[in-house]
Amino acid sequence: MSAQSVENEVMIQTTDVEKWFGSLHVLRGISVTIKKGEVVVIFGPSGSGKSTFIRTLNRLEEHHRGEIVVDGTVLDNDVRAIETVRSEIGMVFQQFNLFPHKTVIDNVALAPKLVRKLSKDEAAKLAMSMLELVKIPEQAYKYPGQLSGGQQQRVAIARALAMQPKIMMFDEPTSALDPEMIAEVLDVMIDLARSGMTMIVVTHEMGFAREVADRLMMFDEGLIVEEGTPDEMFKNPQHDRTKEFLSRVL
């Protein structure tokens, strides 16, 4: 297999995805194709459906119309398919959501043990190497509550990576952090992007987007109003909503 064909392998394909919360039409037809190794940054005003959209990709939210295919698996009500997709997509949340009753290393080792059926030792070893990757192996035996927000978010990244996912999704990973802790999390994410990981990142950190994103998408009212490379989007936005939004966050 040539490098070219690897580059073109489609990881996620969505076609006209629609979703309602009651009578609220939150996704109004989203079609995206994300290829292996691509880093996609999604931004837009709150309530634009960007978080809801990425949550439909691992079925934390159900979509009502359209089709979602993740690495060849069609997402529907089949529980097996859902679990397969979830184990291939790592997800990092705004609120970290670490398990407070487990130590840092147990947080990271838990899913490899339960889902990938690794032995206790293998899982611990894997977990430790993931903690080294996010540069906090020394916190392994503490509890999440004893760590700073930035450290917790890095553990959350290690926890997702320990499942050796093909895709990593980040849902506003720095929004709950104090300003001085944002950089340590973004640094880890930048390293990850440069290592060739396929990433979908909902964020307003435009510095991050400029540095590593292949593609930017502007969401508004349940639609993608504009997409393009960072250069195109920052220097020459076409849509009025994009211009207005970027002028506020840049």
Next chain:
Amino acid sequence: MAVENMTESTTTGELRPVEEQSFVTWAKANLFSPWYNAVLTVIGVVLILFLLKGTIPFLLGAQWAAVTTNIQIMLVGQYPTDEIWRVGVGVAPMPFIAGTAWGVWGSMMRTFSVILIVAAVLTVISSLFGDSMTPGFVLWFAVSPFLILLGYAVGRRDFIGPRHVLIGWFLFLLLTLFFLRGFGEDSAMPYVPTARWGGLLVTILIAQVGIAVVLPIGIIMALARQSNLWFFKIAAMAYIEVLRATPLLALLFLMLIVSPMFLPDVTTPDRLMLAFIAIVLNNSAYMAENIRGGLQSVSKGQIEAAQALGMRGSHVTMVVVLPQAIRATIPAIVGQFIILFKDTAVIALVGLMDLLGAAYAIILGQDAWRTADPEVFLFVAAVYWIFTYGMSSVSTGVEKRMRAGAD
């Protein structure tokens, strides 16, 4: 108090000596000013004197012999005297397990163990002032503190964890029950029907087996009530709501008087077992509601994080949600255990001989002790207090640990 008066921390955190106060100035400042404190002080003193007026003559003339001569009934009821050694051997693992729990959980269990040791030592000392206790009993109470300390030493070892203590406790309980019940007529341990078990032994057995059974039932009912499967949901709701709406005493009468009418004639229902079931049914319904509260306190983000990692639904519940729910509800769970322990006393009302039942039997059954009811009931109250205080100290310890600890 004395230490507080010696020094007083200032706003800068350094300590400065406080000038010596005479009792009179202290009393003036703290007891008699402003004027309403003076009124409260006077009322308080009058109340104390009023209480002492009754208490002191009672204590001077108390017939503690009512308790000491009947100590065997208080402890084991009408268990055959020849077989009492089986109680001693069968119950011996209990102080040992309490000790291992102390060793494993540390400070949280310390007060409980210390209380048990002190109670045992006091019992041995009091036996020196009369010959009413058989040497066997004295020996048991003399040995039990050492069993606690031995358990502690074992519990301190690294390879002994909470799991071992819980499993050990469960197995020992079964063993104890077998030992007490015995086997055939001709065996070395002849059958002793539960009708002859009694006293503190029964109170403690019902409480312990109850605790061991009520928590799992409560967890299952709480999970079933939250289930998406309508059958489980309805069944759990019916169980919880019906039993919570029934007074324990009514349930007890229902079990002991009504239920035998529906049982086939060949079986003679074990009255103690029926009473035990009533207590378990009642307490498990409350336990289920405590745990359901804990389940609801676990945030949605926790469930989503576990799901996003690809975990199965059963793993999400058992590994992520339930442990956090139980942690959050430990004070309520221990509170329910204390209630269960005290609830065991109601079985005295249907003629069973638990600790309280034994007290009734002593006072009503023997003319000599008919007027000794204050002594007997005071003793019973003190025994209940020892155990409930021990349990609530565990609860306080858990809360302290949770506040200081990780979460």
